[in-house]
Amino acid sequence: MRISKRIKNVPASTIMELLTYSAEAKKSGKKVYHLNIGQPDIKTPDGFFDAVKNYKEDVLEYALSEGLPELIEAIQNYYKGYDINFAKDEILIVNGGSEALLFAMLTICNEGDNILVPEPFYSNYNSFANAVGVTIRPVTTYAENGFHLPSKEEIVSRIDKNTTAILLSNPGNPSGVVYTKEEIEMISEIAKENDLWIIADEVYREFVYEGEYTSFGNIKEVEDRVIIVDSVSKRYSACGARIGSIASKNKEVMTELLKLCQARLSVPTLEQVGAIELYKTPTSYLTEVNEEYRERRDVLYNELVKVPGVICKKPTGAFYIMAKLPVKSADDFVKWLLREFEIDGQTVMPCPAEGFYGTEGLGKDEIRLAYVLDKETLADAARILKEGLTEYLKLNK
Numbered sequence: 001m002r003i004s005k006r007i008k009n010v011p012a013s014t015i016m017e018l019l020t021y022s023a024e025a026k027k028s029g030k031k032v033y034h035l036n037i038g039q040p041d042i043k044t045p046d047g048f049f050d051a052v053k054n055y056k057e058d059v060l061e062y063a064l065s066e067g068l069p070e071l072i073e074a075i076q077n078y079y080k081g082y083d084i085n086f087a088k089d090e091i092l093i094v095n096g097g098s099e100a101l102l103f104a105m106l107t108i109c110n111e112g113d114n115i116l117v118p119e120p121f122y123s124n125y126n127s128f129a130n131a132v133g134v135t136i137r138p139v140t141t142y143a144e145n146g147f148h149l150p151s152k153e154e155i156v157s158r159i160d161k162n163t164t165a166i167l168l169s170n171p172g173n174p175s176g177v178v179y180t181k182e183e184i185e186m187i188s189e190i191a192k193e194n195d196l197w198i199i200a201d202e203v204y205r206e207f208v209y210e211g212e213y214t215s216f217g218n219i220k221e222v223e224d225r226v227i228i229v230d231s232v233s234k235r236y237s238a239c240g241a242r243i244g245s246i247a248s249k250n251k252e253v254m255t256e257l258l259k260l261c262q263a264r265l266s267v268p269t270l271e272q273v274g275a276i277e278l279y280k281t282p283t284s285y286l287t288e289v290n291e292e293y294r295e296r297r298d299v300l301y302n303e304l305v306k307v308p309g310v311i312c313k314k315p316t317g318a319f320y321i322m323a324k325l326p327v328k329s330a331d332d333f334v335k336w337l338l339r340e341f342e343i344d345g346q347t348v349m350p351c352p353a354e355g356f357y358g359t360e361g362l363g364k365d366e367i368r369l370a371y372v373l374d375k376e377t378l379a380d381a382a383r384i385l386k387e388g389l390t391e392y393l394k395l396n397k
């Protein structure tokens, strides 16, 4: 029997091996602070659970393939708050931002096409691209300048006749970069001049700590070529709800996307009922959450850069910090933290960053830290990380 080449090309999750190490560390009695995962710890707004509890229908039917009208309307209103105007038929509800990404690629790419993506990038982009027979062409960005984009010429030089789209996460996972208005305009120009789609992954839209934020939804010149990916996962700390959306003013792409939505029938009804309430959460919730994350970022960043040789510009968005360390192998460093290091029976687990790169050999000396622990715990974890790194460097590795 045969296994498809497409799926064979999907890289296996690299974190598995490390999870064995962390399991062993815990078994030996160590406390491990996880800075390696992007699962927020913030409380999901009560409205979600209340709505689910109060659901009164007798039969749990399929929802409409495009999503519950009330949810679409709630998202439409949410976008209006950002001066982004989508009609109801320009928004589809999907199973998380993940399904939005997969459906977008399936809809706009042929096998053999390629997509430009600034690297480091969210590693699942690779999995989805491989699964649909598309190649990711990385556009490398660097820790030294906070992972901002290279020049227009450099990006354009990566385009060829099989390039269909530019995909980017803004704010960025794993880099924490928030692109400037100029960068968003530059990408828009490139897309227009080279007839490309823009897949704008804006699931971290509210997680911006300094400076202004520009959504691709606000760039009129490219409104017919922008596909916006969104999700309640990070915004409302509701990763398990699996509710996302895909929005575009391009009628043709929406018509084609709807076919995929119809084929998979629907998105869970109860989660949509809950998500309607999430999108009605007062904006003060998001402001408070934003403040909390900003403080956490500062705690972690301030400890990290105390270690000489660490290269890291203070990130301004999402809830991640990427740092370049003066080590040969970040993977080895993380294993050492788990196996050989402890302070008072505690250690930390960062995520080695190699898996976020498409270019062979890059990211080997980098880690990503997710600040998804409460401030006090994070302060401990940050101190342990700093001490650990200092000791590891003394071992001359």
Ligand SMILES: *Cc1c(COP(=O)(O)O)cnc(C)c1O
Pocket (backbone or CB within 6 Å): 038, 095, 096, 097, 098, 099, 122, 169, 172, 173, 201, 203, 230, 231, 232, 233, 234, 239, 242, 243, 244
């Ligand atoms: C978490 C994440 C997603 C998708 O999350 P869902 O839970 O599927 O909505 C998409 N893009 C980025 C950059 C993410 O970090």
